[in-house]
Amino acid sequence: MNLTIREALLAFRRAPLLSALSVTTIAFSLFVVGLFGLVAVNLQDALRGVAERVEIVAYLLPGTPIESITLAEKDIEAFPEVQSAVYVSEDSALARARAELVEFRDVLQELERNPLPASIEVRLKPRFRDAEHVNDVAERLRGFGFVDDVRFGRDWVEKLDRLRQIAAAVGLVVGAAFAVVAIIIIGTTIRMAVLQRSREIAIMRLVGATNDFIRRPFLLQGAIKGMLGGLVAVGLSYAAYSLINRWLIQAAFFSHAQALAIVGFGTLIGLFGSAASVGRHLRRV
Amino acid sequence: MIKFTNVFKAFPKGGLALKDVSFHIAKGEFVFLTGHSGAGKSTVLKLVYADEPVTSGEVRVSGFNVAELRPRDVPMLRRRLGIVFQDFRLLEDRTAEENVAFALEVTGARRSSLPARVMRVLTQVGLAAKGQAYPRELSGGEQQRVAIARALVNEPSVLLADEPTGNLDERATRGVFQLLRDINASGTAVVMATHDLDLVRQAPYRVIELQEGALVYDSSVDEPRDQAATP
Numbered sequence A: 001m002n003l004t005i006r007e008a009l010l011a012f013r014r015a016p017l018l019s020a021l022s023v024t025t026i027a028f029s030l031f032v033v034g035l036f037g038l039v040a041v042n043l044q045d046a047l048r049g050v051a052e053r054v055e056i057v058a059y060l061l062p063g064t065p066i067e068s069i070t071l072a073e074k075d076i077e078a079f080p081e082v083q084s085a086v087y088v089s090e091d092s093a094l095a096r097a098r099a100e101l102v103e104f105r106d107v108l109q110e111l112e113r114n115p116l117p118a119s120i121e122v123r124l125k126p127r128f129r130d131a132e133h134v135n136d137v138a139e140r141l142r143g144f145g146f147v148d149d150v151r152f153g154r155d156w157v158e159k160l161d162r163l164r165q166i167a168a169a170v171g172l173v174v175g176a177a178f179a180v181v182a183i184i185i186i187g188t189t190i191r192m193a194v195l196q197r198s199r200e201i202a203i204m205r206l207v208g209a210t211n212d213f214i215r216r217p218f219l220l221q222g223a224i225k226g227m228l229g230g231l232v233a234v235g236l237s238y239a240a241y242s243l244i245n246r247w248l249i250q251a252a253f254f255s256h257a258q259a260l261a262i263v264g265f266g267t268l269i270g271l272f273g274s275a276a277s278v279g280r281h282l283r284r285v
Numbered sequence B: 001m002i003k004f005t006n007v008f009k010a011f012p013k014g015g016l017a018l019k020d021v022s023f024h025i026a027k028g029e030f031v032f033l034t035g036h037s038g039a040g041k042s043t044v045l046k047l048v049y050a051d052e053p054v055t056s057g058e059v060r061v062s063g064f065n066v067a068e069l070r071p072r073d074v075p076m077l078r079r080r081l082g083i084v085f086q087d088f089r090l091l092e093d094r095t096a097e098e099n100v101a102f103a104l105e106v107t108g109a110r111r112s113s114l115p116a117r118v119m120r121v122l123t124q125v126g127l128a129a130k131g132q133a134y135p136r137e138l139s140g141g142e143q144q145r146v147a148i149a150r151a152l153v154n155e156p157s158v159l160l161a162d163e164p165t166g167n168l169d170e171r172a173t174r175g176v177f178q179l180l181r182d183i184n185a186s187g188t189a190v191v192m193a194t195h196d197l198d199l200v201r202q203a204p205y206r207v208i209e210l211q212e213g214a215l216v217y218d219s220s221v222d223e224p225r226d227q228a229a230t231p
């Protein structure tokens, strides 16, 4: 077996308690980051669900020829922001109203003439569901001669925008704070591991070990601890998610990529934390 | 082999530990480094193995200019030296064999060559039977033999020993000292710092004496001690 790997594994065997403590510390630090991540992921899901309802309706002037409408529908669907454009005729608008507004069925039944205009309902692609793009598309729809009026919940879209900005800012700040705290805690843990072996390091140097040689097992060990900590953190997050899902609300869990990112983050902190601790130690003695 | 030329050593806190020290130790020599506590014996050795920077003067050790040595070359210097201390400095959680093998592995020696080389030096120090023992299972004298085996395994041209018998009783002291003499007889230079004047008198080796950081006596240049001491 490679010497670096052997030495790294030996360290786990020789100091099982400290190793377990390091892994646990890393796991809990990352677990806190993970919990926050879960909240962020679910908040984002919720916002996306709300944004799904963003819709622009272009009401058409009565008597617009169906050919023009079909052409316009094609044009609109070709807008880069647009996901779908659906023509709703006067008749189907009425039919929908009858189905949806059961209380008014009688009134609607007795109508001599259909008062509802035909319309084109436009949905935007997910990444364009914000005030700026909605306004933009609405403006372009107004440009069609046979469009009478364009409606979308302006206030509502703007509020959604603001909510998204706040969520992103809070997420960034709190997430970064948690990550920094995790890095500090993990760094301290790794420092303990290095100090515990300072006598050994001194002896290694005495017999002519290069700094690289001394460093390598520590880096590997740190990366392994970080990875294990990350895996445990994902496991804990999953447990927390299961509980929440069962007793509180329907929530979402990390995607595979996000779970992998947590483990990767742990591995990197372990690696760089070790590099920093050993580096500092080697420079001082 | 080892050449000090007008060497001064000052520690950041504390005064001059070495003052204008010059000497030359040839290949295969056995040299005692003596002097009272605090005279600078350990400091001389530390300069040799580049554990402390030289303040001024020149230190040359088997072709290395130690005062100008880049940090990255220090390990290369140390692989040419064997170093032994009063407190053995063995790794407690490794067996005698593993302690010795460790010094070889550090140099990137081929794994297949380890067992034979380790066994050879353990035999040389008389501990072939105790290779599997951990330091705590060995007497002080035996631990020092393991440390000497570790120092020898890289086949150094110089063995530095800083009070190697300081923690040993008389019998173990004689044994370790005899071992160092044998090592010297097979061609390795030995520099041994010691308080033990009985030991020094026993053997016909060169003596370098320090006093408060200054070299006050070198048997290879000065009159024999007994005459020099009486004016």
Ligand SMILES: Nc1ncnc2c1ncn2[C@@H]1O[C@H](COP(=O)(O)OP(=O)(O)OP(=O)(O)O)[C@@H](O)[C@H]1O
Pocket (backbone or CB within 6 Å): B011, B012, B013, B014, B016, B017, B035, B036, B037, B038, B039, B040, B041, B042, B043, B044
């Ligand atoms: N790291 C250090 N910082 C400051 N002063 C030091 C340091 N190391 C040694 N000294 C000083 O340098 C002087 C020489 O110390 P050194 O250890 O070389 O003595 P020594 O001859 O080996 O003594 P001993 O027989 O007690 O081992 C002493 O005065 C000591 O206090």
Ligand SMILES: [Mg+2]
Pocket (backbone or CB within 6 Å): B041, B042, B043, B162
């Ligand atoms: Mg000393």
